Amino acid sequence: MINEISKQPSPMLQTNNLTKRYEDGVLALDSLTLEVNPGELFVMLGGNGAGKTTTINLFLNFIEPTSGEASINGIVTHKEPLEAKKHVAFVSENVMLYQNFTAIQNLDFFSKIGGHSDLSRDDYRDVLNRVGLAEDAHNKRLKGFSKGMRQKCGIAIAILKDAPAILLDEPTAGLDPKAGYEFIRLLDSLRSENKAILMSTHDIFRAKEIADTIAIMDSGRMIMKEPAANLADQNLEELYLQYMAGHDTKAAG
Amino acid sequence: MLSTLIQKELKGIILSPKFTATFAICSILILLSVFTGIREYEAVSDQYDSATSLVEQELQDESNWGHMSTRSIRKPDPMQIFVSGLTYDIGRWSHVESTRPIKLKHSPYSDDPIFAMFRHIDFVFIFQFVLSLFAILFTFDAINGERESGMLKLVFSNSIPRAKYLIAKIIGSWLGLILPISIPILLSILLVIIMGVPMNAIHWATLATLIALSVLMFTFFISLGVAISAWTKRSSVSFLLSLVIWVMFVLIIPRASVAAAEQMVPVPRISEIESIREAYANDRWKTFYDISEERWMTSSNMNEEESEEERDRAMWDNMVLEDSLRRIVEIEIEEYEVRLLEELRQRKAGQERLAFGFSRISPSSAYQLAASGLAGTDIEMKDRFEESMSQFRSSFVDFTEKKQAESGNTGGIMISISTETGIDIKDGSDNSALDLTDIPKYEQPRRSYAQAFNSTIIDFGLLAFATLLMFVASFIGFLRYDVR
Ligand SMILES: Nc1ncnc2c1ncn2[C@@H]1O[C@H](COP(=O)(O)OP(=O)(O)OP(=O)(O)O)[C@@H](O)[C@H]1O
Ligand SMILES: [Mg+2]
Numbered sequence: 001m002i003n004e005i006s007k008q009p010s011p012m013l014q015t016n017n018l019t020k021r022y023e024d025g026v027l028a029l030d031s032l033t034l035e036v037n038p039g040e041l042f043v044m045l046g047g048n049g050a051g052k053t054t055t056i057n058l059f060l061n062f063i064e065p066t067s068g069e070a071s072i073n074g075i076v077t078h079k080e081p082l083e084a085k086k087h088v089a090f091v092s093e094n095v096m097l098y099q100n101f102t103a104i105q106n107l108d109f110f111s112k113i114g115g116h117s118d119l120s121r122d123d124y125r126d127v128l129n130r131v132g133l134a135e136d137a138h139n140k141r142l143k144g145f146s147k148g149m150r151q152k153c154g155i156a157i158a159i160l161k162d163a164p165a166i167l168l169d170e171p172t173a174g175l176d177p178k179a180g181y182e183f184i185r186l187l188d189s190l191r192s193e194n195k196a197i198l199m200s201t202h203d204i205f206r207a208k209e210i211a212d213t214i215a216i217m218d219s220g221r222m223i224m225k226e227p228a229a230n231l232a233d234q235n236l237e238e239l240y241l242q243y244m245a246g247h248d249t250k251a252a253g
Numbered sequence: 254m255l256s257t258l259i260q261k262e263l264k265g266i267i268l269s270p271k272f273t274a275t276f277a278i279c280s281i282l283i284l285l286s287v288f289t290g291i292r293e294y295e296a297v298s299d300q301y302d303s304a305t306s307l308v309e310q311e312l313q314d315e316s317n318w319g320h321m322s323t324r325s326i327r328k329p330d331p332m333q334i335f336v337s338g339l340t341y342d343i344g345r346w347s348h349v350e351s352t353r354p355i356k357l358k359h360s361p362y363s364d365d366p367i368f369a370m371f372r373h374i375d376f377v378f379i380f381q382f383v384l385s386l387f388a389i390l391f392t393f394d395a396i397n398g399e400r401e402s403g404m405l406k407l408v409f410s411n412s413i414p415r416a417k418y419l420i421a422k423i424i425g426s427w428l429g430l431i432l433p434i435s436i437p438i439l440l441s442i443l444l445v446i447i448m449g450v451p452m453n454a455i456h457w458a459t460l461a462t463l464i465a466l467s468v469l470m471f472t473f474f475i476s477l478g479v480a481i482s483a484w485t486k487r488s489s490v491s492f493l494l495s496l497v498i499w500v501m502f503v504l505i506i507p508r509a510s511v512a513a514a515e516q517m518v519p520v521p522r523i524s525e526i527e528s529i530r531e532a533y534a535n536d537r538w539k540t541f542y543d544i545s546e547e548r549w550m551t552s553s554n555m556n557e558e559e560s561e562e563e564r565d566r567a568m569w570d571n572m573v574l575e576d577s578l579r580r581i582v583e584i585e586i587e588e589y590e591v592r593l594l595e596e597l598r599q600r601k602a603g604q605e606r607l608a609f610g611f612s613r614i615s616p617s618s619a620y621q622l623a624a625s626g627l628a629g630t631d632i633e634m635k636d637r638f639e640e641s642m643s644q645f646r647s648s649f650v651d652f653t654e655k656k657q658a659e660s661g662n663t664g665g666i667m668i669s670i671s672t673e674t675g676i677d678i679k680d681g682s683d684n685s686a687l688d689l690t691d692i693p694k695y696e697q698p699r700r701s702y703a704q705a706f707n708s709t710i711i712d713f714g715l716l717a718f719a720t721l722l723m724f725v726a727s728f729i730g731f732l733r734y735d736v737r
Contacts, residue, residue, distance in 0.1 A: 057737060058532045060409070060410050062406065062409070062735075063737070064733075064736050073483065082413075082414060083412070085409075085411055085412040086412045088410065089410070090406070090410035092403050092406055092407060094403060095403065095407065096402035096403050096404060097407075098265065098404070099260075099402075100264075100265065100268040100269055100270070101265075101268065105264070107258065109261050110407070112254070112257040113254065113257060113258065113408065113411045113413055114411050115411075115412065118256070123551060140296075140667070154407075157407075161411075167410075214588070215732055253348070
């Protein structure tokens with residue numbers, strides 16, 4: 001029985017009719033239901049205010065859902081937040097980190113609070129090399145780091161946590177093309193390690209390039225969800241604009 | 254986990270660029286204040302020593318027990334190095350003689366003790382004004398600063414209970430600020446030892462308590478900063494807010510309490526008291542003269558045919574009566590004046606109590622009051638010394654009067670005429686030196702450690718309570734804090 005269930009990949013990240021209405025009445029998320037399985041990279045597209053960040057914040061229990069639930073590895077986040085967060089790593093849009101600490105010191109702190117107190121400096125060096133941070137920056141304070149370098153540290157922290165699920169909120173925003181490309185390659189390698197990855201982005205091209213599943217959000221709803229394979233021959237940008245326009249007319253009508 | 258979080262806070266403070274400069278300034282200030290405090294103490298001690306030997310010399314030069322006078326001198330105390338309080342505002346010595354009450358003299362500053370409490374740069378001043386600001390400066394953005402940089406989101410994407418994080422934050426900030434400050438404090442203690450300040454066990458115990466008190470006050474400001482940062486979203490707002498609260502606590506409330514107390518319990522000026530006394534005296538004398546005039550009139554109109562002898566006797570009786578009445582009036586006026594002065598003293602004490610009561614709203618004032626109470630340089634310092642000097646005065650006067658009586662010398666000039674020895678004039682001086690072996694010596698007022706400590710219990714308690722309140726506020730604020 002147990003074996004039978006485990007043969008079917010159960011979703012690592014899941015929302016079920018997840019709804020969030022803020023105190024000021026804004027319906028930021030309207031009955032969102034999605035699943036991300038291990039080894040799947042799920043990309044959320046959508047305009048400003050579509051509800052992408054709200055979704056991620058609900059996964060991390062930074063806000064309470066109005067109704068519905070989000071779960072990580074089957075653990076409902078707003079019921080057992082501390083337990084659920086053991087299974088997820090998070091990369092935010094603009095990782096500032098501790099400016100007076102070196103890259104290594106930042107990694108050391110976050111890997112410890114992430115539950116890995118057994119890591120050595122070599123481990124930190126390895127992961128920093130993997131994310132492509134130059135050796136001479138490893139022991140420099142974060143203060144002088146560019147946004148790209150900080151983002152590399154951010155993903156290094158997520159890698160070190162070695163959680164089965166990864167949430168990323170616009171991680172490539174503001175990165176130059178090369179840095180963006182390297183970032184996407186890293187995600188690819190993480191996916192091959194069987195991580196369930198949920199990422200929000202405005203970068204349609206990268207999304208199409210890497211995603212397993214693409215969803216388009218608008219006004220708190222998921223208005224499209226397709227396996228990326230199905231969209232291979234289509235111009236995603238056109239499709240995106242089409243969907244948005246269609247939804248607008250629907251909403252207006 | 255907790256230790257990781259604590260270490261991070263500690264490192265965060267020590268590695269921050271503002272730390273080095275602030276720490277250097279505070280260290281220099283503390284060491285400088287203790288150093289100058291010791292130097293001043295030494296200078297005053299030297300003055301004390303030479304003045305005491307001068308007083309002894311003067312006594313030895315006396316040749317007559319009658320109306321002998323001396324001076325009592327306030328001995329400097331090592332605690333004034335750390336808490337100068339009123340040390341430099343009240344007089345250093347008083348005349349001790351039978352005809353004048355004790356009054357401390359030679360005060361270099363104004364003798365308004367309430368304002369004088371808030372002067373002088375010493376150890377307590379530095380903690381009260383500089384280190385409290387230091388504490389605020391390092392904690393005002395403890396929580397909201399991390400929100401602004403997105404660090405709260407990143408930290409709490411991990412499995413970390415908020416309470417644990419906050420405890421670590423408070424402990425870490427506390428250690429990060431206390432450990433560096435303990436260096437100049439230890440160096441100051443070393444300075445005290447090296448420079449040979451005569452500290453006894455009570456002094457050391459008092460100093461240890463003072464340091465504990467200072468650390469508690471410092472902790473209050475740390476927890477205040479954390480609490481403010483846990484109740485505001487932006488660090489710019491919490492910066493302004495904590496600055497305003499700091500100014501209120503450290504600058505406004507102590508002064509405003511004095512002003513408010515002055516409004517609520519007005520204390521008349523000495524000149525007003527004098528004119529009231531004058532008016533009363535004039536009034537009494539006027540009645541006295543009116544009555545006595547009347548008496549003379551009636552007595553002279555009576556019995557014209559009385560004998561001269563009888564008239565003389567009546568006049569004599571009248572004069573005796575008038576004399577005793579006059580004395581009664583004099584005593585009445587004197588008593589009235591004593592009452593007035595006592596009332597003034599009471600009012601002043603009431604005003605002080607009220608002012609201190611109000612000012613205790615500010616933990617910073619409570620700290621200052623506790624510190625000066627501990628060191629014995631508080632508002633009661635003057636009373637304590639004058640009381641001990643008054644006690645000395647009465648034993649001194651008793652002693653000299655007894656000696657004078659024993660020597661059979663009235664102190665006046667005695668002329669004796671005898672057929673055998675002729676005329677002998679004594680001017681009251683004994684030609685031999687006086688025997689001063691048993692003469693009472695002025696004893697400085699003594700306070701046990703328990704007495705000193707007891708005077709600070711209320712303020713200690715208030716400080717601890719305020720600190721606890723800030724902890725609670727930090728927790729409530731942070732548990733419901735929006736980390737986004
Ligand atoms: N704290 C809040 N209080 C009230 N409304 C909020 C709050 N946070 C977000 N919203 C609203 O919720 C909606 C969804 O916002 P959200 O941040 O999830 O969008 P997003 O898809 O991440 O947009 P963006 O691409 O600009 O990051 C928006 O209309 C926003 O104005
Ligand atoms: Mg967003």
